[in-house]
Amino acid sequence: MSSAYGILGFGQALGEAYKVEDEISKYTTNIDKIKSWGYKYFYVAPPEVSQSDLAFQASKEALENSGMNAEDIDYIALAISEVPEHTLWDPACELQHKLGANKAEVQVFNQACTSGLMAFDAIAGKFAIHPEYKNVLIVTANRFCDDHKNRATYNAYLHSDGAVAAVLKRDHHHCKWITTETASDGMYAPILRNEWRVAVTSFVENNHTDHPASSLSEVHEQLMDFYKLVHIRNKLVVKYACQKAGIELSDLKKVIYLHDNENEMNDFAIEFNMPVDQTNANLASQFSHMGASDQLIGLKYYIETGELQNGDYVALIGIGSGMHWVCTLLQV
Incomplete structure (x- = not known):
C-alpha cells in the first residue's frame, strides 16, 4: 500500500x-x-x-x-x-x-x-x-x-x-512527504536529563545520581566534541535524505532548523554553505524556541507567505535529547 x-x-x-x-x-x-x-x-x-x-x-x-x-x-x-x-x-x-x-x-x-x-x-x-x-x-x-x-x-x-x-x-x-532520516546516539543520553522533576507536581528531590561529576576539563572536552558532532550530524541526515530523494543539497529552497540563537543559526548556515536567509533564522528571532513546534511554524509561515512555492524542496531539521538528529524532507 x-x-x-x-x-x-x-x-x-x-x-x-x-x-x-x-x-x-x-x-x-x-x-x-x-x-x-x-x-x-x-x-x-x-x-x-x-x-x-x-x-x-x-x-x-x-x-x-x-x-x-x-x-x-x-x-x-x-x-x-x-x-x-x-x-x-x-x-x-x-x-x-x-x-x-x-x-x-x-x-x-x-x-x-x-x-x-x-x-x-x-x-x-x-x-x-x-x-x-x-x-x-x-x-x-x-x-x-x-x-x-x-x-x-x-x-x-x-x-x-x-x-x-x-x-x-x-x-x-501539496507539501508531499518525501522521506525522514534519523541518527541516534545514546552516548549523550544523560546530557539533558532531569533527575526528579515532572511537569505539574514535583517529586521529593533525589540527590543521588548514577553519573558522578567529571572534572571541569573533562566536561569542557566532552561539550566541544558534542558541539562539533551536532553540526556534522545535522548535515549528514540532510545529505542522506537528499540522496534518497535523488536531489542535491543545492536543490533545497529552504532549510528549517529549530529556533536556535543568532550565533548558532549563522554557524548552521555556514555548515550548509548557504546564506542565512535560506534558513529560518528570521523566524527564530521572532518566535524564540518552541521545542518540537519550531519546524512546523516555519513550514506554515513560508508556505502562507509564498516564500515556498509548488515544487520547492524543504528540509525540516532538528536535534533532540537522546540524542537524535532528524531530517524530514518535503516537496511543496
Whole structure:
C-alpha cells in the first residue's frame, strides 16, 4: 500500500507575545547575554493554559482550515517536547477525546525537539500498513514549565509556548512527504536529563545520581566534541535524505532548523554553505524556541507567505535529547 501523503492545512496556537527587551528582566539579571542571542520576542501561555490546551486549539484550527471534521481523522500523532502534565496519563488520548475524533488511533512522540520530525516517518508507516487510513492529524506542542525551570536560563535558547497542527491526507500532492532520516546516539543520553522533576507536581528531590561529576576539563572536552558532532550530524541526515530523494543539497529552497540563537543559526548556515536567509533564522528571532513546534511554524509561515512555492524542496531539521538528529524532507 502507498505511504504517500501531503499536507492539507495548518493550525496554530501561541502564548502571549512579549518583547525580550521589555520582559526578560523578570527572568534573569543577565540581560545582555539574552539579548546577545538575538531573540526579539518570546511567547508565554497563561498559567491556566496547558500543553494539551495549546494542542487542542491548534488542532481545531487545522481541521477548520482543511474543511475536515474530527470524525474524519484516522490517526493522531501528538509530538511534545516537554513531559506531559501528569504521569501515567496519555495526552494524545486526551486530545482525541476533546476533539471528538473517536475513531482515531493515537500516539505520543516525546523525543524533545525532534518529536514532530520523527512522527512524519511513523505516519508514512501507518499509511503503508493501514489502507483504510485516509486522514491524519499531526500536532506539535510546547509548554515550558516555569515552576521547574527558567525559560531564559535553562540552556542557550529562550523558550516559548506554542503548538502547530497539520492535517495530512493520503495521496495529497501539496507539501508531499518525501522521506525522514534519523541518527541516534545514546552516548549523550544523560546530557539533558532531569533527575526528579515532572511537569505539574514535583517529586521529593533525589540527590543521588548514577553519573558522578567529571572534572571541569573533562566536561569542557566532552561539550566541544558534542558541539562539533551536532553540526556534522545535522548535515549528514540532510545529505542522506537528499540522496534518497535523488536531489542535491543545492536543490533545497529552504532549510528549517529549530529556533536556535543568532550565533548558532549563522554557524548552521555556514555548515550548509548557504546564506542565512535560506534558513529560518528570521523566524527564530521572532518566535524564540518552541521545542518540537519550531519546524512546523516555519513550514506554515513560508508556505502562507509564498516564500515556498509548488515544487520547492524543504528540509525540516532538528536535534533532540537522546540524542537524535532528524531530517524530514518535503516537496511543496
